[in-house]
Amino acid sequence: MQTTLKIGTRGSPLALAQAHETRARLMKAHGLSEQSFEVVPISTSGDRIQDRPLSEAGGKGLFTKEIEEALLDGRIDIAVHSSKDMPTVLPDGLELATFLPREDARDAFIGKTAKRIADLPHGARVGSSSLRRQALIRRWRPDVEVVMFRGNVQTRLRKLDEGVAEGTILACAGLRRLGLESVITDLMPLDVFPPAPGQGAIGIESRIGDREVEKMLAAIHDAPTGQALACERAFLAALDGSCRTPIAGHATISGEKLSFAGLIISPDGTESHEIKLDGRADEAAAIGAEAARAVRAKAGAKFFDGWA
Numbered sequence: 001m002q003t004t005l006k007i008g009t010r011g012s013p014l015a016l017a018q019a020h021e022t023r024a025r026l027m028k029a030h031g032l033s034e035q036s037f038e039v040v041p042i043s044t045s046g047d048r049i050q051d052r053p054l055s056e057a058g059g060k061g062l063f064t065k066e067i068e069e070a071l072l073d074g075r076i077d078i079a080v081h082s083s084k085d086m087p088t089v090l091p092d093g094l095e096l097a098t099f100l101p102r103e104d105a106r107d108a109f110i111g112k113t114a115k116r117i118a119d120l121p122h123g124a125r126v127g128s129s130s131l132r133r134q135a136l137i138r139r140w141r142p143d144v145e146v147v148m149f150r151g152n153v154q155t156r157l158r159k160l161d162e163g164v165a166e167g168t169i170l171a172c173a174g175l176r177r178l179g180l181e182s183v184i185t186d187l188m189p190l191d192v193f194p195p196a197p198g199q200g201a202i203g204i205e206s207r208i209g210d211r212e213v214e215k216m217l218a219a220i221h222d223a224p225t226g227q228a229l230a231c232e233r234a235f236l237a238a239l240d241g242s243c244r245t246p247i248a249g250h251a252t253i254s255g256e257k258l259s260f261a262g263l264i265i266s267p268d269g270t271e272s273h274e275i276k277l278d279g280r281a282d283e284a285a286a287i288g289a290e291a292a293r294a295v296r297a298k299a300g301a302k303f304f305d306g307w308a
């Protein structure tokens with residue numbers, strides 16, 4: 001390759017760490033030097049809006065719009081994302097088809113006064129702006145107060161130090177990638193605190209039909225992660241990913257077998273519906289869609305109308 005491959009990313013420390021990990025894997029897979037790549041940070045609307053929950057400001061697409069425009073314009077060649085921040089429907093001409101081996105998908109608790117959520121005193125404050133995490137905390141500990149917490153990982157940890165809350169929940173994967181694993185005081189079990197679809201997996205978006213780039217990316221794609229993500233994203237897509245209905249979903253792959261567990265929950269945590277489905281890994285997307293149908297049937301149509 002004579003020209004440099006331009007790697008688009010958000011500018012946050014976590015996003016940059018993910019872009020650098022992608023570059024390192026491409027260098028190794030293709031025997032290339034750092035000079036063959038350029039990491040291009042792009043500011044997105046999601047980064048600029050800090051004063052309200054993203055679900056109110058327009059949802060997930062806010063973190064991707066400007067980056068996808070750059071990809072379509074040819075200003076960058078690939079875009080590195082946290083898969084869980086990606087909408088299920090992409091702009092025409094783009095695909096999310098490459099996934100790096102998944103990090104630990106679990107959520108982590110970072111406690112200041114207690115190491116575990118179970119040990120928090122009544123009325124303790126836990127900071128989170130994620131509807132899923134808020135609902136799961138309320139389901140588990142209705143006596144705990146959930147407070148708004150936005151900003152990047154470092155900002156949230158600083159708020160915790162300032163005493164704005166007794167604890168917060170962040171993705172284990174993000175903390176590890178930032179070298180901040182030591183702040184974790186407890187790991188949330190997958191069954192009581194299921195992660196967001198896509199959590200822990202770096203996804204790489206590219207232009208459909210860009211053969212050179214597709215060849216480069218094929219060498220770093222992790223097939224089991226791709227299958228797990230196909231299942232989780234099909235689940236999300238079939239539930240329509242309404243920003244107001246918290247959705248969790250996690251698939252694990254073991255050889256040819258896939259196991260999926262999904263959950264939908266009311267924002268107040270009082271009503272939740274779970275689904276578990278096993279099947280063949282090569283039918284990942286169909287299993288995710290089927291799980292969505294089944295959990296929707298359990299919940300009833302009214303469940304989704306309740307919290308618009």
Ligand SMILES: NCc1[nH]cc(CCC(=O)O)c1CC(=O)O
Nearest residue numbers: 082085170171173174199200201
């Ligand atoms: N919405 C922000 C975001 N997007 C991805 C991650 C973590 C890394 C990952 O899940 O891959 C985070 C921070 C967090 O939830 O703690």
